[in-house]
Amino acid sequence: MSQVTLTNTSLASGTYTxxxxNAPGDAPDVAVLFRDVPLSGxxxxxETPGVWTLRARIPEAALSDGIHVFLVIDNASGxxxxxxxxxxxxxxDDALRTEVELLRAELDxxxxAFRRHCVETSAR
Known part of the structure; x- marks a missing residue:
């Protein structure tokens, strides 16, 4: 299993890039989560062997007052x-709220992952 590395490129015209x-081969299986739900599309x-471009449209719900955090996850490993x-x-103006929202998303x-681990280990 190869290690996937993500480098943020841009957020322009409503599209995150x-x-x-990772190692050359199949495209990485990734998801972009917003409010704990994977974005569609x-x-x-x-791009080149081992290099891929990720593009995700920002939903209209995230274009409103407040701080909206998105997580990019590797579906294979979680x-x-x-x-x-x-x-x-x-x-x-409230950078602290951004950090709290990010921590909440990571905690979720x-x-x-912990619940999945408990289910998998209790089945053994």
């Missing part, structure tokens, strides 16, 4: 590859 790097396209936030309106990811 990042570069994924996430695209992973090849590992968090990276994150990004969209901040608009009244929440734009850890809770799911």
């Amino acid at each position: 990042a570069t994924l790097t 996430v695209e992973v396209s090849p 590992a968090r590859l990276g994150d990004f936030a969209v901040i608009a309106g009244d929440g734009a 990811l850890l809770k799911r």
